[in-house]
Amino acid sequence: MADQPRRFVTTTVEVEGRTEQRVVEVPAFEPTPWGADAALTHVGARARRVDGLLKATGRPGYTTDLRRPNQAYAAFVRATVARGRVTAVDATAARALPGVLDVLVQADVPARTRLFFADVTYVGQPVAAVCATSQEVADAAAALVRVAVEPLPHAVTVEQALAGPPVRPRIENNLMGGAPELLERGDVAAALAAADVTVTREFTTPCALHSAMEPHAAVAEWDGDRLTVWESTQGIYRVRENVAKALGIPLADVRVICEAMGGGFGAKNYAGAHTYVAALFARRLGRAVACFVDRAGEQVDTGNRPSSWQKVTLGATRDGRLVAIDLEARIPLGVGGWEGGPGDIFHELYACPNVRTREHFVFVNTAAMAAFRAPGHAEGSVALELAMNALARELRLDPLELRRRNVATHDQKKNRPYTGNRLDECYEEGARRFGWGAAGHTVPGKPHLRRGVGVAAQIWSTGGGPPCYCTIRFNTDGTADVMAGSQDLGTGTRTILQQVAAEALGHSLAGVRAVIGDTAAAPYAGNSWGSMTVASLAPAVRMAAEEARRALLEAAAGLLNVAPGDLETRDGRVIVRDTDRGMSFGEVTAKLGNVMIQGHGSRGPNPQDAAIVTTGAQFAEVEVDVETGVVKVLRIVAVHDAGRIVNPTLAESQLEGGIIQGLGFALFEERRLDVRSGLPLNVGLHDYKIPTLADIPAIDAHFLDGADVRANHVGVRGIAEPAIIPTAPAIAGAVADALGVEVNDLPLTPWRVLGAIAR
Amino acid sequence: MHLTVNGRPVAADPAGSATLLDLLRDTLALTGAKRACDRGECGACTVLVDGRPHYACLTLAHACAGRDVRTVEGLGTTAAPHPLQEAFAAEDAAQCGFCTPGQLMAAAALLAENPDPSEAEVVAAMSGNLCRCGTYPKIVRAVRRAATTLRERSNG
Numbered sequence: 001m002a003d004q005p006r007r008f009v010t011t012t013v014e015v016e017g018r019t020e021q022r023v024v025e026v027p028a029f030e031p032t033p034w035g036a037d038a039a040l041t042h043v044g045a046r047a048r049r050v051d052g053l054l055k056a057t058g059r060p061g062y063t064t065d066l067r068r069p070n071q072a073y074a075a076f077v078r079a080t081v082a083r084g085r086v087t088a089v090d091a092t093a094a095r096a097l098p099g100v101l102d103v104l105v106q107a108d109v110p111a112r113t114r115l116f117f118a119d120v121t122y123v124g125q126p127v128a129a130v131c132a133t134s135q136e137v138a139d140a141a142a143a144l145v146r147v148a149v150e151p152l153p154h155a156v157t158v159e160q161a162l163a164g165p166p167v168r169p170r171i172e173n174n175l176m177g178g179a180p181e182l183l184e185r186g187d188v189a190a191a192l193a194a195a196d197v198t199v200t201r202e203f204t205t206p207c208a209l210h211s212a213m214e215p216h217a218a219v220a221e222w223d224g225d226r227l228t229v230w231e232s233t234q235g236i237y238r239v240r241e242n243v244a245k246a247l248g249i250p251l252a253d254v255r256v257i258c259e260a261m262g263g264g265f266g267a268k269n270y271a272g273a274h275t276y277v278a279a280l281f282a283r284r285l286g287r288a289v290a291c292f293v294d295r296a297g298e299q300v301d302t303g304n305r306p307s308s309w310q311k312v313t314l315g316a317t318r319d320g321r322l323v324a325i326d327l328e329a330r331i332p333l334g335v336g337g338w339e340g341g342p343g344d345i346f347h348e349l350y351a352c353p354n355v356r357t358r359e360h361f362v363f364v365n366t367a368a369m370a371a372f373r374a375p376g377h378a379e380g381s382v383a384l385e386l387a388m389n390a391l392a393r394e395l396r397l398d399p400l401e402l403r404r405r406n407v408a409t410h411d412q413k414k415n416r417p418y419t420g421n422r423l424d425e426c427y428e429e430g431a432r433r434f435g436w437g438a439a440g441h442t443v444p445g446k447p448h449l450r451r452g453v454g455v456a457a458q459i460w461s462t463g464g465g466p467p468c469y470c471t472i473r474f475n476t477d478g479t480a481d482v483m484a485g486s487q488d489l490g491t492g493t494r495t496i497l498q499q500v501a502a503e504a505l506g507h508s509l510a511g512v513r514a515v516i517g518d519t520a521a522a523p524y525a526g527n528s529w530g531s532m533t534v535a536s537l538a539p540a541v542r543m544a545a546e547e548a549r550r551a552l553l554e555a556a557a558g559l560l561n562v563a564p565g566d567l568e569t570r571d572g573r574v575i576v577r578d579t580d581r582g583m584s585f586g587e588v589t590a591k592l593g594n595v596m597i598q599g600h601g602s603r604g605p606n607p608q609d610a611a612i613v614t615t616g617a618q619f620a621e622v623e624v625d626v627e628t629g630v631v632k633v634l635r636i637v638a639v640h641d642a643g644r645i646v647n648p649t650l651a652e653s654q655l656e657g658g659i660i661q662g663l664g665f666a667l668f669e670e671r672r673l674d675v676r677s678g679l680p681l682n683v684g685l686h687d688y689k690i691p692t693l694a695d696i697p698a699i700d701a702h703f704l705d706g707a708d709v710r711a712n713h714v715g716v717r718g719i720a721e722p723a724i725i726p727t728a729p730a731i732a733g734a735v736a737d738a739l740g741v742e743v744n745d746l747p748l749t750p751w752r753v754l755g756a757i758a759r
Numbered sequence: 760m761h762l763t764v765n766g767r768p769v770a771a772d773p774a775g776s777a778t779l780l781d782l783l784r785d786t787l788a789l790t791g792a793k794r795a796c797d798r799g800e801c802g803a804c805t806v807l808v809d810g811r812p813h814y815a816c817l818t819l820a821h822a823c824a825g826r827d828v829r830t831v832e833g834l835g836t837t838a839a840p841h842p843l844q845e846a847f848a849a850e851d852a853a854q855c856g857f858c859t860p861g862q863l864m865a866a867a868a869l870l871a872e873n874p875d876p877s878e879a880e881v882v883a884a885m886s887g888n889l890c891r892c893g894t895y896p897k898i899v900r901a902v903r904r905a906a907t908t909l910r911e912r913s914n915g
Contacts, residue, residue: 052848053840055856056863058791058831065790134785136776213795213803213857213891262793262857263891295796490855490892649851653897657854660893685800685889694886696895 011605013465014530018338024466027604031504031539031546033709034644041571042503043714046649050495050514051260051488061259063217063232068288071219072101074277075138076297077128077145079120082365082678083154083167086118089128090146097144099137101285104129104277113246113276120149121168121335122367123678124300126273131281131289139294154365156678158309158330161364168335168363176361181339183347185412186354191324195315198324199390203312203383204745205728206670207332208305210372211690214262215298218271220278221288226253227279232261234268235527237485240519242271247279258487258517265489265661266371267303269527299683303370304671306331308342310383314391315354320405322352327383329359336368337361342380345725347413348459348613349384350406365678371529373661374721377460378728385456385729386744389736399733400427400436400455403617408459411611419607419710422641423457423615426704430455430639433700434619441738448627451634454620454733456726462642462718463612463711464535468603469523470544472501473596474552478572478586480507482544483515486525486537491720492650493533499646500538500714504545505552506569507585531614531718534646538714540601548599555597556588604712612711614722616640618659620697620730624738626757629750631735633663633697640722643708644715651719655701658723664691666728667747760824764789765833773820780804780815782823783830791831791860795889802888805861806830812868831860834867842908843867843901852901854892862888866902874910876903 006026013022034040051059060066077089091103105128106116116127127147132138155161161174172178192198219230227249231239236256244251261268278291293302308331315324327346343357372378392399407424410417430436436455443449470484482501486493494514501512515521525537549569556574557564566577575582589597606612619637624630636659645651668689672681682688707715728746735753736742743756761770764787773782780797783789783806795803797816804815807829835841843863846852853859862885869876869884876884881902890898 048848049851049853051856052851052853053837053844055853055859056831056844056847057835057837057840058789058860059856060790062790062793062857064794065784067785067788067790136774136781211891213793213801213855213889215795261855262795263855265891292794295798295800490853490857492854653851653854653892653894656896657893660895661891684798685796686798690889690891691893691895692886692889693882693895693898696882696899699896 009605012608014461014463024605025602027543027602030604031542031713033713034707034715035709036707040503042499042509043646044644045499045647047495047499047509047647049492049650050498059260062214062262063219063230064214064292066219066230066290068219068221071288071290072131072133072281072285073135073138074129074131074281074289074291075142076126077130077142077147078297079123079125079127079149081120081149081151082123082156084120084149084151086120086127086147087150088148091128093144094130094141097137097141099133100130100141101133102131102281104280109280110247112248115273115276119169122365123680124297124367129277131285154678156364156366156673156675158332158362161362167365171363174363176333176339176363181341181359181361183343184356188324188326188354188356191354192313192315192326195323196318197394198313198315199387199394200313201387201390201744203310203386205308205379205382206747207307208372208665208669209299209671209688210265210267210303211299211685211688212263212265212267215295216268216272216274216293216302218275218278219288219290220282222283228255228257229275229279230257231275232268233258234264234487234489234529236487236517236519237524238269238527239271239275243275243279246276255520261487261489263490265373266375266529269371269529295685296683299688300680301367303372304367305372305375305378306333306369308379310342312383312387314387316391316395320395320397320402322350322406324354325352327357331359331361332364333361334366334368335363340371340375342376342383345377345380345459346384349408349457351408366673373658373724374460377725378665381456381458381725382729382732382746386732389733390742400431403427403455403457414611417610419610419612420643420708421613421615422704423617426615426617426639426641429704430617430619430637433639433702434637436619439621448625450624450626450738452622452734452738454730454737455617456729456733457617458722458725459613459615460531460722460725461612462531462535462614462722463606464532464718465606466603468525468536468540470537470540470601471523471598472544472548473598474548474585474589476589476593478511478584478589480505480512481515482512482541483522484525484537484541485519485522486516486533487528488516489528491533491654492647495650496534496646497537497541500541501545504542505549508572511572511585531721534716535712535718536603538646538716539712540603542601542714544599544601546599547601548597551597551599552585552588555592556583559583559588559591607710610710612717614640614642614717614719616722616726618726618730620734622731622734622738624735624753629753631667631748631753633731635698636727637700639702639704640719641704642719642722643706643711643717645703646716651703652701654720655723656699658720659699659727660691660696662724662727663695663731665746666731670747760821762823762825763827765829775821777820778816779818779820779823782820783815789830789832793857793860795857802865803858803861805864805888807864807868810868810871812865831863834863843905846901846905846908850897850901850904852894852897854894858888858890862890862898870906870909875906
């Protein structure tokens with residue numbers, strides 16, 4: 001007994017750049033890694049998205065499509081001032097409206113739901129909610145609720161907040177932690193003093209809104225003490241935990257379902273006010289209640305990528321080796337949030353012995369930030385990469401060459417190697433595909449147009465990790481259910497699960513079915529965030545499949561009168577090796593009847609002595625109209641190293657999607673505020689511009705071939721967030737190249753571009 | 760009021776303020792057309808009224824009396840998909856899929872009018888349909904693929 005291996009160990013887990021120590025389970029066995037040369041049938045294939053046709057035929061299953069029997073609808077009453085104290089809520093007129101069923105104010109809600117604080121700390125904060133028989137009546141009634149607020153002075157900018165009183169209760173200082181977050185390696189001051197060349201630049205990036213097409217939404221229904229919540233979410237298990245805690249009910253009584261969801265991008269990681277309002281009304285009224293956030297609420301109160309001000313100083317030798325990187329940053333978080341700041345990428349992307357980041361995270365009277373696709377890195381890469389371009393000009397070096405001279409060879413934050421990092425190959429392959437160095441600045445016959453090119457790079461932790469589970473069970477007809485408590489944001493989770501399971505089982509793709517999005521049906525999987533889903537889930541799925549396959553072979557061996565070791569599986573058949581004797585999976589399971597073949601898989605810990613990252617480079621060409629200031633992106637070439645690609649088509653879709661979001665961040669997207677009132681000025685999709693079909697350049701989205709078997713036994717890493725990180729700086733660099741003038745404030749709206757030209 | 764929805768006669772009694780989107784989603788349980796902005800900004804609710812694309816969220820239900828409304832549910836089924844639906848699946852032109860029904864109906868209107876659209880014509884016709892996942896490159900490919908299929912079908 002003494003030598004029994006430990007089943008539970010403590011390990012470091014990394015999410016969105018934050019690391020935590022956690023107890024994890026060590027899997028009972030570790031499958032042999034699928035190396036880069038492994039002969040795989042389904043994994044790596046351009047399999048069709050398994051629910052593509054369902055989506056193209058108007059599938060039901062989105063939370064906002066749900067119509068439970070007798071379903072009622074809730075709507076929020078929101079604050080219209082940035083700071084104040086609610087003195088009275090008068091819902092008399094609302095209650096009198098025919099169809100109104102109930103009203104919730106602060107006195108009606110459990111404290112743990114954190115709903116309807118009397119202290120108003122931002123415009124759009126929910127102060128009450130109304131429930132009615134239809135959405136139209138609920139909305140009309142919400143508008144009739146009279147909220148008396150005693151206004152207080154507010155602060156919506158960093159400068160206002162640092163000079164003023166606390167922007168919300170329970171904090172003493174608007175500067176998070178009372179001091180800037182400082183991280184330094186080496187001696188930046190000394191290195192800058194000794195550098196051959198230094199450049200210093202200031203940059204700003206805008207506050208960007210996730211703007212998922214499906215708003216935040218929940219439908220709640222009670223059956224006695226048991227609650228079912230349908231939620232448009234990136235994390236069914238996290239919503240379950242949030243709801244149970246907020247309402248003070250056992251986890252066993254809460255079931256969360258997300259069959260399909262219309263986009264998240266980081267904003268749908270938790271239960272929200274809408275979830276609790278739906279659950280509370282449903283309990284009070286004894287009927288199903290839907291709370292669908294409307295578009296204005298969605299754009300005001302469901303998270304954002306905070307804006308940034310960044311001042312960067314780079315020091316280098318005359319031959320272009322970085323000797324120092326220095327960042328000073330100010331980030332207005334909103335009334336809450338976390339330090340998902342721009343600093344990390346400054347420590348990671350380039351080889352440099354001396355790096356210092358000082359980030360001021362400041363609470364202000366706007367809605368709290370939320371993770372938004374590569375939080376921090378997307379903002380930080382703008383400043384770091386544009387500063388690199390400035391350094392390249394100073395050194396009279398090609399910006400690509402400068403980058404290639406400074407590729408990081410190991411994880412400098414923790415002084416450990418990477419499991420793999422082929423960034424230099426990405427530069428090389430990208431430059432080849434793009435034709436770097438060949439493009440000119442002018443367009444014959446069109447003197448008002450100027451063209452330019454830019455390049456930027458990316459690094460992001462994408463190892464995924466435990467805990468994450470999968471159960472596979474064979475049905476009596478030989479089909480298999482692949483059950484995992486994950487969800488599909490639109491990335492293709494179901495398809496990936498089925499490809500990995502079919503591969504490891506030796507099944508046909510049509511013979512397996514993913515069961516996800518239901519806490520009652522499948523074991524725990526984490527949130528779909530941090531580019532973690534595939535890297536966390538695929539190894540657990542593979543392990544479950546290997547265990548189920550082993551059991552199936554043992555059963556088949558008896559039926560075929562051979563040893564299990566003489567059997568192999570292929571395309572849904574058990575075959576006696578080197579013969580044509582065999583049985584289909586269905587024949588085996590039919591003989592077994594309801595004796596169930598099952599496999600259970602868990603995700604083991606990541607290697608602790610190596611860093612798992614996805615890297616990549618993107619190249620942009622733009623055309624700028626110097627008379628109107630309009631920027632048109634002509635083409636983007638993206639080459640990333642993300643380990644094994646389970647499905648190239650789906651991976652390209654995500655890469656294209658990240659690039660297009662990055663294009664919006666570079667050119668149009670900016671939540672604007674009226675500083676005097678704190679009112680958001682562009683709360684719809686007309687005034688808050690996201691890219692349309694007309695804005696899309698030619699995109700060449702490419703992944704290097706390979707498999708990262710040091711990361712995990714499937715060889716996979718994440719791809720979703722890496723896609724967006726380099727796009728905006730590549731585009732902004734191209735605009736500067738076109739104009740011969742630096743443009744260091746995003747988004748590059750026509751008036752900003754014209755302003756840069758005028759300088 | 761009476762109207763035709765996906766080829767079937769429908770009798771309904773919507774409130775004067777009800778939109779076509781309310782009628783489709785809440786009365787007829789046709790939830791393919793999506794409520795994403797409810798103010799004519801995103802195109803996720805696009806349906807055909809007498810063959811022309813309409814934002815259902817900006818169209819009053821009563822304005823559709825006597826008219827022919829087509830939604831994504833009337834385009835085809837998983838068993839018998841319309842060439843556009845087949846092309847969207849084949850080209851991976853849907854990520855989260857929420858905007859997809861609107862994209863499909865905008866594309867159906869385009870192809871009814873222009874069976875062989877250039878890339879620029881697809882872009883011009885469909886720029887009123889937002890997709891936050893950024894599936895646009897594949898949407899263009901899917902629409903042109905479906906156009907080819909439909910032309911071959913009508914020639915064959």
